[in-house]
Amino acid sequence: MRELIRKLVETYGPSGAEEQIRAVIRAEVEPLADELRVDPLGSLIVHKQGGDEGKRIVLAAHMDEIGVMVTYVDEKGFARFTRIGGVNPLTCVGARVAFADGTVGVIGIEEKRDDTSKAPKFEQLYIDTGATSRDECPVHVGDAATFVRPFVAQGTRLIAKALDDRIGCAVLIETLRRLERTPHDVYFVFSVQEEVGLRGARTSAYGIEPDLAIAVDVTRTGDTPECAPMAVALGKGPAVKVQDRGMIAHPAVRDLLVQRAKEANIPYQLEVLERGTTDAAAMQLVRAGVPSGCLSIPCRYIHSPSEMVDEGDVRNSVQLLLEVLRTA
């Protein structure tokens, strides 16, 4: 899976500009699909047909990533920017960003600040593309960029930008590849615009009208020095979500994941997340309501350019989803 993951995390795809990442995923899944379509907001929906006795199941992972957008180019060619999704200004300083056409910029910080001990504000940061004037600047107001960082595999750990949620996309693709027969009608949804408000999952779930939905996304951990307490750790298996800030997992979906993990001897952890939420929160409230849950891949340093997951957790996530789909 490493090559697939590398390809996914290194592809450009900020919320609202998912064309490139969608094309990469599409090339992977098209030969495996019974039916494939792109919905009005741009989510990629892959249908794998099952028998009559199963359920209509959505597995959703979002293909968009956080990023920045140019808001102004000044006389000297420096670009000011705003964030797309939950970007932390602390991880911006010194970072490199790349635009859709490959143009690279460096994020600089104003040196004259009232209090340099405080985290900078976005108004104090700028993108330097090396241009010397407004006219020469290769980027324009409204252009979006994502962080640049190469993929690294070290021991059992995988380090990259945008593991949130390309690792979920990788898990979905691998599950689809290895899925031989299923009684269920399964819809693999690669959703757009999760990072700006769970938008793509909401509209694609409306279109599919599933009986059950599972988001596959990253979650925080409580296993780093002096971090906020949380009973999830890297390498201890996929996390079955109990609740987060946007959703209480449907007990039947939660129990289904737990039961199948136990039956197949797959390590798992239970997750209560106090910050953040996933596509499941949006899917749960579509139409007359959809029983929804979430399978999380534990991840350190979420929304930084260097997120970290454990390869074993990734493999076990695929295994668990296969167990869920295998029987009715």
Added chain:
Amino acid sequence: MILRELSEAFGVSGKEDDVRAVVLDAVREYVDEVKVDTMGSVLAFKRGTGQQRMRVMLDAHMDEVGLMVVGYDNDGFLWIRAVGGIDPRLLPGTLLQVGPERIPGVIGVKPIHLLKKEEGEKVPKLEDLVVDIGTKSKDEAKKLAPLGTYATFATEFRELGPTVSGKAFDDRAGCAVLVELLRGERFRFDLHAAFTVQEEVGLRGARVAAYGIEPDCAFALEGTIADDIPKDKDVSPTTELGKGPAITVMDRSFIADRRLVRLLTGTAKELGIPHQIKQPGIGGTDAGAIHLTREGVPSVTVAVPCRYIHSPVALLSLDDFNNTVRLMRESLSRLTRRTLERGRD
């Protein structure tokens, strides 16, 4: 000028009757069907020539920010609260029209002669302001302005050479653009115009209007922030007056569909129509509600830049207004099903 009638009409969120009447009169003879939906939005349908099987929604909101009467004191003054985003700094000493009968009112203010230094340095809170409609007792005030009565600014529309000033350009400017578009030739696709209610309190009218219309794509027409006043640092004006219609790429409520943005900027470049990209990340419009409707609706917002919106008086350039109408008309005449085809990416 339809903008004058629209601007001077009374239409605080939840009480859009007056604007609705102006809109109905203005569009009735130019459309094939018109109705008022359950929330109060005006939905007008103009059939296309049949060349493009497509449903296109054009949206502009009728409501404006304002005030509501929420209580009285014993001397006949009215207590008020904001409806939508009102800046209390602007209120003391302003002239209001209160209720459907448009009773003149003034927001009371202590004369400068009596002002203590500390008082002069503070911005009064809305809760501390009262409206004076000349009544002398609680009973008299209640009779003239029952609880829940709306009030808006009493601002006349004025022409100031190449610019015009008036109240509620957010979003009567968008309503006026939409009226102009309906009054023109038919487009190739079916046009569904929605003059919506309650945008300023949470994009409410647009949400249900879009659900009913089920459009293939949508354009929200707006009057947006122009803050091209002098600044001490070389940073972004949200939009600038005189630089043409402002196209939204991303705001707090949605990310615009890039194909529709390209249609607009491409048309503008082809015809030499001035245009600008609105500073990303600021504000929100009906497109925020529309694009999430049902299975999703590719959407974009196009706005006339207006200085001093959400205040008693805003100002816009007639050139910008006319260029917005032109850019929309020309872009829509180039809009086909192919515009929205995704192909292979």
